[in-house]
Amino acid sequence: MDAFFVFSLIRDICEGLSYIHKSPLQFHGNLKSSTCLISDRWQIKLNSFGLTSLRRYSTQKVEDFLWSAPEIIRDPYVERNQATDIYSFAIVCSEIINLQPAWQLVNKERSATDIIMRVKRRDPRPFRPILEPAVRGLNPSLLTLIQDCWNENPHQRPKIEIIKTVLAAVVKNRQVADKLKIGESVPPESFESVTIFFSDVVSFTTIAGKGTPLQVVTLLNDLYTLFDGIIADYDVYKVETIGDGYLCASGVPKKNGHDHVKHIADMSLALIKTNQIHISADANHLLTQIIGGYVTQARGEQLIKGKGVMKTYWLIGPIANKS
Template sequence: MDTSMRQFDHENINKFIGLCIDGPNYLSIWKLNNRGTLKDVIQSKLTTIDAFFKFCLMRDLLHGIHAIHRSPFLGYHGRLTSSCCMVNERWQVRVGDYGLAMMGFFEEKSKMDLLWTAPELLRSNENGSKAGDIYSFAIICSEIATGQTAWNDLDDENTLHLIRDCWAENPDDRPTTDAIKQLMLVYSRKQNLMDHVFALMESYAANLRREVEEKTKEAIEEKKRADLLLYKILPPQVADKLKMGQSVEPESYDEVTIFFSDVVQFTSLSEKCTPLQVVTLLNDLYTMFDNIIDEHDVYKVETIGDGYLCASGVPRRNGHEHGREIAHMALSILSNLKNFRIPHLPTERVNVRIGVHSGPCVAGVVGLAMPRYCLFGDAVNTASRMESNGKRS
């Protein structure tokens, strides 16, 4: 029996290697199949099985059972479940664990294995029968047919009727493997499983390419938005260096013009507002300032509370134009302030003090967790003192 099983060769039969009977437990050795058991394939969420794929799995399973039934030394399987059917790299089903029941190497069936056992075998002590294998075949086919999501369920009525015939209560009503082969020959399509798999893979690859292209476009758009936001926080040339992981060395500028401003009597004004109203006030005011800056060659450095700091000639050098750019910007701010109103305090007017000074400075990035582009030098300090000692507009 052992020799006959080793010589048993069929494309839908898993190759039997041998038995190990030396230890306390008998071990059977079978050829390894890369895709695991048929049960693994059915339950895998990574494998999409369409109707034709399911039909091919059923057909391969039938051919394996048919080979066992026609074998002179086997006659039937007796322990057929989806766990003893293997799937190779070409998605071929190969029936395994055959012959062991007859050799007496199986213990009593587990409760799980009884789910595939025909009713008449449950009521008797028989190891198996051809009709019992047909019943088990029907159960496995039902697993294949219903093991995937509803949108891709098997809707072939012919196949469903065949499954019902195979699990008939009366074993005499179940068709033989020859009859099932003839029916499947009628149902089958003129297409090879591997051709179908390759077509599916091409379809998946095309869909994947489209998804990758769409995600790439989305990523590019997100990068543009992120860069735009980053360039509002740091100078573009500085931001680009930081993105590439490069250090930003401090840089000296021979001539720049610094602009400082703050809101006159801001503390008194804040006492008349709720915290949310203070935020709204400063946001409206500095939005107006920002829009004016965009019209000039001026870089906004930072805002601290009601203080506003910007400069021209840094980080982009503009020759001797920095003084004129800051002056024009300051005059435009004063002009627009005349029409600025506080929504919740319509009678109040916002006044600002402005300090401007030209001279050399040093600029650099300070900090790692929240890097800031800062200016240092006497020109910055002088502009700050001019603002604090100046008259309100």
């Protein structure tokens, strides 16, 4: 089994969950490796969903809770939902990546009861499976995605559509995908010229302090869903979101000469038209001297997070066409 095949299995499960989450059922409720069936075409089909009301009156084995979210283990009467599906999805993904049963129980180093009790505890560092990829060339982003999906807080687990976006980005570079198909490893690549875009919500701490956790999560989810829809129109690669920070880049993984700064500039103006956008001196030089067609205004030296004091400029917009 190679990295591309592993990715394909994970993507099939994601597509199945996406369909269920959009359907009147709204959630699976019993996702685990035994409910993921492989067809004769090596595609995964989801099974045993939509039976939550019947399952309440059936006797469950201890092992069945290995895929259950912590909130369900603590209170079996908690309603299953999309967030609990996402946690179960992460556990199944860990099985696929490690090529071992859930929680590496094949080694018999600990019992299912012991594992469930440790998951149930509210430890500062939640107990989760160890991710030890058994295949070479696996994109590290998959590991990060799995860790996000089994977050202790159900409100911080990504929605299935966000997961689909991340998985699509993993194989966006066609050359990388082709190498993975034939089992080749992908060596690190150096990029001499790229443009990085990082945004955050002004006074986010104050805003978060005035709202409930659910309101904050909804705010960020709606904001990033809007952003994701806009950046799809540009040659821009979404790297990650951390809290209120939104990070993307152009010129990587696909090189595009000096056009990366133009794509980031146009995307920035599309994201937020009324607020000011500051850019570095290098970006200013490329936009005004090399590429041309943009108006900027000197902002002066500013303390930039992670960079120190830098000379910056305001990006005003494209030069109006008077013809």
